[in-house]
Amino acid sequence: RYGHDAGAEVSHISLQVDQGRWHFSGDVDGGRLDAWGKGSKGELTLNEVPADACFKLVDLEGASGVLSGHLGWSGQGVDEWIASGTGKWQSADGRGQPGTISLNMRIGSSGRELRLRTRHWPVHGWHGHLSSVGMVHVSKAWLDTAIEYREDHGTWHLQGGEGGLRDVRGSVGGEPEQRPFRFESLSWTSCELDDRGRLALAGLEIVGGEVSLPVAAAQSQETSYTMRLFASDVSIRDMVLHWHQGQRVLSLPLLEGTLDIEPHMMGFDLASRDDVQPQWRVQGRWAFNPAMQVRSFQTDILGKGLPLQEMIPVLSAGMPGLKELPLSMSGFLDIRWQLAWDGEHLSVTGEVGLQDFKARHGSAQWRAEHIKAHFRIHDHQRHVGTMEVHGWHYLVPLVPMRVAMPNSDAPDEHPWLELIRAGSWSIDSLRLEDGSIAVGEEEDIWARDLLLRLQGLKPGKPARMELTGRLGEGDLTASFEVQPYRQPLQWYGVLHVRSALPFLLRRWLKASGMPVLLRGRWWLEVRVVTTEQNGYSLSGRFQLLRPLWMSGERQEHDPMLARTGLSSEELLLWLDHVSKKDGFRWGREGLWEKDPLSWWGILSTALNQVREANSGNAARPVKAAERIVQTALLRLHDQSGLSHNERLRVFKVIRRVRANKGWFLDLQPEIASRSLDASAMLRIRRTQRLVEDYAAKHGLDRSRIFPVWPVGTKDGPEVGAIRVQAVAPPSGS
Incomplete structure (x- = not known):
């Protein structure tokens, strides 16, 4: 048995030594290992050896599958060795793309050199050896790269050309709230890493995937080696960002933009693709401590056309009681928020616009064409500067x-x-x-x-x-x-x-x-x-x-x-x-x-x-008949105003009423019952308003003008009319 925790087993071992030449062979968990050599030269071959057994040898979690390959070495003088080899990884069921690796290595008294080239090579579980990024846990990834490593008198430097990681899976954050992440691909045009922990990636591009922010705090880790990442103008495409607030999650789909990364600092500017609805834009800068905990952040969030129902779980984080309201709500949000956190206090300022808002509470309904509010939330203090509501309507039950x-x-x-x-x-x-208020029915x-x-x-x-x-x-x-x-x-x-x-x-x-x-x-x-x-x-x-x-x-x-x-x-x-x-x-x-x-x-x-x-014995009032003194008959109007002839006839009646205090102007509809439909009702009320406005314009107070609600009669006119009547009080009053 060998490897970390003795997790791999070699059986059917054979060792032969003959005149300075040796040969070693054995079965490794179903695969075959052969090694032979003479003097300073030797070779090693693997044939379908379980990959996890090989990875355990160097304390990596590894990926399931099988490894095959060849490694040869030879001595070049007293203190120098060279080695080269190739390898192949294949999934256990033989499906999918195989991974390949090739290396050339030189080890001497003055230093070491390594050239490594990989294609679709599994790097699962390597986070265990990267204590400097202790909050990042990579559970799956595939590496394409070509790198050169040089070590000289205690200092070392690694550089590479084009490379990348594909199908990356992992999590970030501390217990108990680790948040998963994934990327379809991360690619770069060049990379450098040195013994001082400086990692620089040029031309970094991230395509596809999902990331969750903010992350939970992790325990600070003591480490003598801290990686410092530098990557500017990082290109982002088709990214989904999940913003967590307690148990609430806001998802921003298919973002694209740029990212700048410095040691313990990250800046970003991401926006939705033009063909995606709703539209988002997120800008900000985040600061981290050495354990990669979020130390502070400033973030601007812009959203357009956001469905209100999907946003309620997020809005309720800053609006206690919102989710518990006995209301069903709908509409579309436009938001412009500025979020800031200094490690202790969170503040949110900005504005909210709400279009086509509708709310229902039992049989009551409330709607508004547009709502706009400017607000500020600082810890538990909530303040609205101005809030404007336009085109609102309230329907209450009768x-x-x-x-x-x-x-x-x-x-x-x-x-x-x-x-x-x-x-x-x-x-x-x-x-x-x-605004308007209706009772029972919309009309x-x-x-x-x-x-x-x-x-x-x-x-x-x-x-x-x-x-x-x-x-x-x-x-x-x-x-x-x-x-x-x-x-x-x-x-x-x-x-x-x-x-x-x-x-x-x-x-x-x-x-x-x-x-x-x-x-x-x-x-x-x-x-x-x-x-x-x-x-x-x-x-x-x-x-x-x-x-x-x-x-x-x-x-x-x-x-x-x-x-x-x-x-x-x-x-x-x-x-x-x-x-x-x-x-x-x-x-x-x-x-x-x-x-x-x-x-x-x-x-x-x-x-x-x-x-x-009315509890006494006082006599009850009796209705007395009023007197109609003068009249004028008008046709019903659709859109047109009163004609010149109609105005002359109506004015004679108005003048009579205006001259006699205590007289009134009645606007009495006349129409056959069979003709009194919704259209006729509208024309009757429109004509009454035309007369009322005309009378008010000519000095008759509206309190003396009395429209009468239409009630059809059996012998009324088919087309309908309005009888304008000057009404005098009962005789003797």
């Missing part, structure tokens, strides 16, 4: 009153609040513009042209929020001081809705068992101020003028009877009556911890106080 009211005391919460709280985010400026737009601004959000500090837009074609404004880090969410401020139309409530009223409003304008003010002991004081004011509803659709179970003591129709008449004076006012006080506010809770409070206001 919740009938009978479903919502039993839970009206539940505070208003949203998954985004959980994300902000989990990461302790601070936000300097958040701007959401060109049921309740609010549009929304602009929401939030400023100064910090843990433990109130933030300023402002909202403007159109709600039910009326003006919506809100100004709040919000405290998202308090649970439940606390807010103070005022909300105004001015001169809105009731059409947005059609489906909700019907689903809630109440009559559908066909006409009216309403105003709302909700004001919340802070009180002592973390409390609040709520006050509200509501006005509804000239409500008109569809008759004959009274529901069997009217929800208003139980809540207010009035039927829905009686409630509408009462609201119209009090709105002509100062409107309906209500209020409430409470503590946030015990009695949190919600919008359903505000409605519940208002209805309870309607009951109180």
Whole structure:
């Protein structure tokens, strides 16, 4: 037995010596070894000797297969020897490309010389003899090279021409997180290595493969020989880079670019091929200690068109709670990040752009055309400088009153609040513009042209929020001081809705068992101020003028009877009556911890106080008939504006209304029921808006203009029309 740990065995040994000539032979694990010589000359042949047995002889793990070859030597004088030989490696099953090796060697008193040429030669397991790169473990590789080695009086130098490694497999890093790597090929035009540990590779090119960064720390290794690698303008092609962050992995496919390597330093500039989507670019410099641990790094990452769903595991590393959000999200990311680590602290700065973003939470959906944010993360501090959201739309489920009211005391919460709280985010400026809100169905737009601004959000500090837009074609404004880090969410401020139309409530009223409003304008003010002991004081004011509803659709179970003591129709008449004076006012006080506010809770409070206001024996209001004083009939319009003749006829009616305080302008559709389809509805509303805009332009306040929701009649006109009506109050009012 011979070799490391006596792992190889020679049997059937024969040794013959005759007149100074000797011959040795034997079987080596199924192969054959023969050696003979005389004097200072000799030869050695191997015939299909197991390769691992030979490699064990020099303490290498080796590759399975068989070796065959020939080595001859002779003495040249007293202190000089020369040797030459060739070898061949073949896989055990005889498949695949064989490996070849040839060498010429001279050993003398002044030094040593070696010329070595290999082709597809296995160099598996050599990392055990390269303690200077202790974090790199090569488990498989094939070497093509031609090198010359010279040693003279204790110094040595190795140089070579074109060469390379192919099908390289291994791992890098310390336990327990060694990360695998592979390369299809590493090739160079020349190489040099000397006794001072300087390894220089020129024309290095790396093609194909996968690398993982960053690597785990390894125990520092004491070594008297440290290899220092120099390689500039290294060409990289078709590389896959895996970026690890805990259990999360970000893969950047098919990169190409350049790499510069100096002792304990690496710089790189890699980008995706043009034909690959999504697009990546990674630039940076990494510093290593003598044990090849990452000491510090700076890396710039640029990505375009990245699928959001694939990026969520990576984003969650800097956004605690993201993966746990009860949301399904999609979209495409553009990122520009700068990462820096000094050995102790990690900081990430940059910007994120998100296109075609969609999120679903239960039956609620939120989407945005474009989101852009500038941020900074330093250790556990997370900060957004500016965040802008464009073209957003929020679809919320339609919740009938009978479903919502039993839970009206539940505070208003949203998954985004959980994300902000989990990461302790601070936000300097958040701007959401060109937004809309739909309820139940996409086409049921309740609010549009929304602009929401939030400023100064910090843990433990109130933030300023402002909202403007159109709600039910009326003006919506809100100004709040919000405290998202308090649970439940606390807010103070005022909300105004001015001169809105009731059409947005059609489906909700019907689903809630109440009559559908066909006409009216309403105003709302909700004001919340802070009180002592973390409390609040709520006050509200509501006005509804000239409500008109569809008759004959009274529901069997009217929800208003139980809540207010009035039927829905009686409630509408009462609201119209009090709105002509100062409107309906209500209020409430409470503590946030015990009695949190919600919008359903505000409605519940208002209805309870309607009951109180009508608990006496006061007479119920009676609807009085108004008088139509003057009319003008208009055709329905598609895209064109009002004609000159139409403007003249409409202006006569407008002038009459404008001159009489307390008069109104009604825009009454007339159309046959069989003709009232979606297209006709659009033309009716478009024509009503044309008249409304024309009347407002000529000095009539929009609060006195009342479009009527179209309801077809059996004997209405086939093509439809709008009757513009000057309406006077009932006689004697």
